Amino acid sequence: MATTDLFHIRTEEAPHMPAPISTTGVIGWMRQNLFSSISNTVLTIIGILIAYSLIEPLIQFALIDAVWTGQNREACLPQDGGHSGACWAYVKAYFPQFIYGRYPSEEVWRVDIVYALFLLLLVPLAIPNVPFKRLNAILFLIVFPVIAYFLLTGLVIGDLVVLPIVETAVWGGLLVTLVIAVTGIVASLPLGIALALGRRSKMPIIRTVSIVFIEFWRGVPLITVLFMSSVMLPLFLPEGVTFDKLLRVLIGVTLFSAAYMAEVVRGGLQAIPKGQYEGAMALGLRFWPMMYLIVLPQALKLVIPGIVNTFIGLFKDTTLVLIVGMFDLLGQIQSSFTDPTWSTPSTGHTGYLFAAMVFWCFCFGMSRYSIFMENKLHTGHKR
């Protein structure tokens, strides 16, 4: 009887206590991630100070002090001695030039159609679940360039002017940036595949030629390639044969990016297990059917992220053409600074900020896409 008092059996569950407030919610998260130790707290405070000192002037410049509307430089001049903010009115006034260059304004619809077609074909190609990939790829890689070429440069059959000729000298802005980057990547793809296959070939001369070609173009800076294509290429051609300046740059850029593309494709080829080659050979396929039907479809799918990354690099490198006197987006912005109508202390900063935003949006978007594809393509090929 007395022993029963010595122990106690709980007959119902103890009430649930909430977790200590210091470990949950915002406070718990902050204690764990920001203030877990003295050194961590110091780092947090330094980090916040750095972030603030960078973001605050940027917001002040780009949003608070910014001038959104105006007809000329008067609107953007610093008011009564204060700091002047971004002059977005200037960007608005120059926007058509940044997008089309000096393309004649009555013909701009042609560029718009090219932009629209480009998007219309690229978006379904980029989304993995959309069907008709093969048809889409043929349209994008073969049909679209032809249409775009005639739309942009013009079409004259005999005496009949279907589309008036527009010299490439008046192209500029985003148009030139995209034309160079897209043509460079599309044209370098077949060349890059050929070089990658050549580098893995068992035939010594073909292998040597491929290696020398790839290592040569990868070893020299793009700027010397551009100088070469704009200064030396005319010397290589017979008398009387002249190339358009844009075409010369395109040839240089294509050869340059083909070398990088070859290395990307080679990575993909190396990732394909040997059994695939052997299986194809056991089925009696010759070299090209084996490559075309078995190896390349798998390898190219694997290297889509690599191709996108090469494209990002090329897209950024396109700005270099301004050094050989062409007007890509950055070149167009740079040249607009000389216009006295919009010459203010903040014009330069605004122009660079705009260029940075455009390039950043393109490149960041593409790099996200490349990461997305990389995760999507993790299909167990990697060893």
Place this chain on the structure above:
Amino acid sequence: MSVMEQDSAGAPARASLMNDPKARGIFYQLVLVVAVVALGYFIVSNTITNLERQNIASGWSFLENTAGFGTNQSLVPYSETSSYGRALYVGFLNTLLVAAIGVFFATLIGFIVGIARLSNNWVINRLAYCYVELVRNIPLLLQIFFWYFAVLRSIPGKREKWSIFDTFHLNIGGLRLPKPVWEIGSEWMGYALILGIIASFFVTRWARKRQEDTGQQFPVFWSGVGLIVGVPVITYFVTGMPMTLEHPNFVESGPILRQGFELNVGINVIPEFLALTAALSIYTASFIAEIVRAGIQAVSHGQTEAAHALGLRNGPTLRLVIIPQAMRVIIPPLTSQYLNLTKNSSLAVAIAYPDLVSMGGTVLNQTGQAIEIIGIWMAVYLSLSLITSAFMNWYNQRMALVER
């Protein structure tokens, strides 16, 4: 049918030459050789005709002609009366200088940001992430323009300055540093430095041997610092302080046009160099940070746990276990980033920093020797690439996993 019978009779099977892989291989290679030779002949013959037509003499004799243009930065004596060859040499040295300093800062920033990317501290982590994503998605040329035209235009003008510790002065004319002046007797400091380096090398070897024999450690790092820095400093005082610093002289009074820094006093780092170095190292650092992060993440977590189980603290774990293994993953892509930085330094031409491409461009415009100049450019960058990758391959082999 007859072929089959021949086979069974023991005679070698004679396939058509078209189906023989060896014969086809030789044929394809012959076609390629013929095509390459034909293209080469086409280019060379056209070039010779074109050059004759334009009256451009090819050859290297132009390198000895007087250049007639100056430059604002040269590591070796150079003036307008120097030759074109000298001008190209000055440009080459400037390329090397900006590449070396850029590589140093890019590695420093890159490793800090890469490790910060893995920090548990949310603010630091996000800050590093934003840095990487912001910087590597904006073209380098735009960043160079930003530093040169936007940032360096908003610092004080020629008649004013910003100073740090009254030693480093910055204004629109560039960064002014004190210049060491070597007097008689200072060569002993050089000898002391060499002695210190040799001594620390032997100390390291001895310490490693002792640790292998007895297990006792020796503070190699601090003794090395003591030998390399300490010995020259002691020599400096023993020899009676033969080195003095020549501080830049800032004139604040007198006529307004005479105000500002006196010419040729102290070291002047030109603004083009500052902008180019800043842009190159910040841009490349964002790529290096990603490489470092990937390298550290490639070392499996079990290594950290095993090191902790052995009783190592966080610092030694990182230094002795994680980093050596991560370096194997980091070094190959790091090499290509260094090469990229060197190649990207050619963008100097856009802001007229006198590097190889910039100087060469001026020579090209004056002489019209396009083939020779572009040939020099390509040869220089190609050999820099090949030398760097050869060195890094050697280093990589030394660091590679030794399987027993």
